[in-house]
Amino acid sequence: MANGKLTGSEIVLRVLREEGAEVVFGYPGGAVLPIYDALFQQKAVRHVLVRQEAGAVHAAEGYARSTGKVGVVLVTSGPGATNSVTGLTDALMDSVPVVCLTGQVPTHLIGNDAFQEADTTGITRPCTKHNYLVKDIGDLARVLREAFYVARSGRPGPVVVDLPKDILQGKGSYAPPPARRETHKSYRPQLKGDTDAVNRAVELIARAKRPVFYTGGGIVNSGPRAARLLAEFARKTGYPVTNTLMGLGGYPAEDKQFLGMLGMHGTYEANLAMHHCDLLIAIGARFDDRVTGKLTEFSPGSTKIHVDIDPSSINKNVMVDVPIVGDCATVLTQMIRRWEAMKYRPDRTALARWWKEIDGWRARNCLAYERTDKVIKPQYALERLQALTRGRDVYFTTEVGQHQMWAAQFLKFSRPNRWMTSGGLGTMGYGLPAAIGVQVAHPGSLVIDVAGEASILMNIQELSTAAQYRLPVKVFILNNEYMGMVRQWQELLHGGRYSESYMASLPDFVALAEAFHGVGLRAEKPSEVDDVIREMIAVDRTVVADIRIDQTENCFPMIPSGAAHHEMLLGPADRASKPVSEEGMVLV
């Protein structure tokens, strides 16, 4: 090291440390043996061994989303890299900063169909924010630093760095990073909103009579300041606030100005407020199809303001009137300053009328369900989970499906970075590895994966990871023996023909937990739920709780595909009167 020559592997570890990466989630293989050898001989960077590469990427996602830092993955060439594609696509869709180091065959063998060779850069090009193949050790440090910059800047996302084995083994000179960060030659996201646009927006906000704040994952990605500024602005104006699935926690859920989540399974009041508002203030959300429903009938009478750091999200699905490219926290600061400088005040009379209308919708109590002591209703299980974890230092992840929607409806988040879910891609099998990543980042906290029994089997092997590192994650399975969401759609759209949605031959989850050195618990009656939750929390080990829920329960409210916000179904009785249209049938 005196002459500045290090192996490629040593350079990799040096740069990881410089970039503040303390943990790497990975799985070894031939192409990455040099890095694993270097890892073994140092202590600054820790490695968490997963059991399948998808688990590594989801763990890095959970780590990143719960801390705001970049998650780091290390996988080998060929199948290691291809197994990570789902996780990378997930991170891209949900804007999670991940740097994924993939091994590759030596440079002279690339393109030769060598053992465990895959065209990793070709395969991951469309599913990453950017990717690199390092062909010269002189580029290695620069490329790695750039990868971290790209992953965390602007709209965060996954970056792959493909590392041929000869680069890792060869020696090259290493220079520490320049004292002052150079600006990137082409990629420089805009953080500050255009002043005229911001001023126009704030004037509209002041004059609105039926406004609503529609906020999403951008608030979480911007950092904790963004959530604080949103709360400050909401308090100053007194306006209602709704969150997307990805934005939960960006605004305190128990605040009286919160309308609940909006969208396909959002609350009645949130969706109707969006439909009937005269001013829609979108901050850090992208007008996803789960939120808008039928585009031609989405929020028909409103003027729309859209704050987003990604210019390509603006005017993509929904044409807006005041687009503002910028970072949420920066633009919110600009807006609050302008509001105060102009001494704006909301229209109190109009606002009182608007809130009265909203309270009328709230009175519908759209999340009500049939309470019974004969069978555990999934909503009941989640209500009890919320009650018994309220006020605690707790993080939630979920898998995908009905349980995910119920979790979004019934868990109440007061701050960001506490809710990790796969929104854009909807990846079953996300929750358990993500929970592992969260637990690694927050060793003393309570981490709960709300799962369905179908989803949990997709990455069940990660229970072994949890056992190895003594990560006391809690897997809370809402077990209805069906792929619930698929079954619900088959009931609604396909005449109740439950094709391949019944989960046959399920394992005994209690025995399974114990086989993986964990604790297994089961609840079959409502009266057993509280005890199971309490024990799950109290025991300092990995726990799998098998909660046997009502098999027939469907998730409401629901805006069927192709329908508009005001055509929401509120319960099973609603279905008969509103058949799904031909266009709706082809939508996912």
Added chain:
Amino acid sequence: MSDDGIEQHTISVLVDNEAGVLARVIGLFSGRGYNIESLTVAEVDARASLSRITISTSGTPQIVEQIKAQLRRLVPVHKVSDLTQEGPHVARELALVKVRSSGEKRVESLRVADIFRAGVVDSTSRSFVFEITGSTDKIDAFIRLMEPLGLVEISRTGLVAIARGEKPI
């Protein structure tokens, strides 16, 4: 130009001259279902290692705005310029056209080439290869005229284009 709202746009993209950048741009178009009518690419600045990609695409105004926004957010992209929207610009194509004929038709093909200021870059006793540069319309017209005169093969570049005036991209 716009019936059912579809417009043709010529877009210039200044990118890093690095492996995979062209694949990335093309992947963007194919992945999102955008139209590529023609595409040319070459290095234009060796010192700064920059290439220029000129794409001829078509779509509704909203789609074209999306295309530009999606291109701009690619990491190796330095600048995106919509020449169709930004004002007067010069757009040219080059084509190599092989015509096989004899007698009257052979003579006529030479006359047509002369009218179009196309040069002969290959000749045998039974064929010519003409080189022609010009607007897309001019080249299309030349090819149409050559069809009855023994046209057998065409090789065309896409459009290259540059804004008029003194300001660079």
